[in-house]
Amino acid sequence: MSRRRKISATLQQQVRQRALFLCEYCHASEQWQYVRFTVDHVVPLALGGDQSLDNLALACFHCNRRKADSLVALDPHSLEQTPLFSPRQHRWSDHFAWSADGLRILGLTATGRATVAALALNRERIIGIRAADQIAGRHPPPQDPIQPDAP
Numbered sequence: 001m002s003r004r005r006k007i008s009a010t011l012q013q014q015v016r017q018r019a020l021f022l023c024e025y026c027h028a029s030e031q032w033q034y035v036r037f038t039v040d041h042v043v044p045l046a047l048g049g050d051q052s053l054d055n056l057a058l059a060c061f062h063c064n065r066r067k068a069d070s071l072v073a074l075d076p077h078s079l080e081q082t083p084l085f086s087p088r089q090h091r092w093s094d095h096f097a098w099s100a101d102g103l104r105i106l107g108l109t110a111t112g113r114a115t116v117a118a119l120a121l122n123r124e125r126i127i128g129i130r131a132a133d134q135i136a137g138r139h140p141p142p143q144d145p146i147q148p149d150a151p
């Protein structure tokens with residue numbers, strides 16, 4: 001955070017539009033929040049990341065804070081250090097899907113599982129918000145995969 005320079009309004013707008021105004025980690029929609037989402041450095045400045053569009057992602061305050069300066073986290077299945085989801089290198093739908101009830105993000109890969117755990121993508125508070133958003137017909141995002149219930 002200490003070496004952060006101001007990201008221009010134009011660049012911020014490019015980041016928002018590319019993300020479809022969703023947090024690129026938990027897929028919360030910025031549209032329904034009281035405050036705007038933050039612009040995350042995918043590779044933190046402290047670890048040599050830069051301030052170009054290729055290293056920026058839209059992130060809600062919570063995801064940005066949880067991610068902090070990490071690039072890896074523990075996969076809860078293998079207990080091995082695994083790269084976190086990178087919105088610039090990975091496709092969300094390759095690593096995550098919504099549970100059949102639309103309330104929980106399932107990690108489909110080691111990276112997906114590690115990111116769900118490290119960023120607490122299924123924290124209790126957000127599940128309540130997702131449930132309310134679902135009733136309002138604005139969750140989950142229409143382009144996201146939903147995992148059918150296991151038979």
Ligand SMILES: [Zn+2]
Binds near residue numbers: 059063
């Ligand atoms: Zn988020």
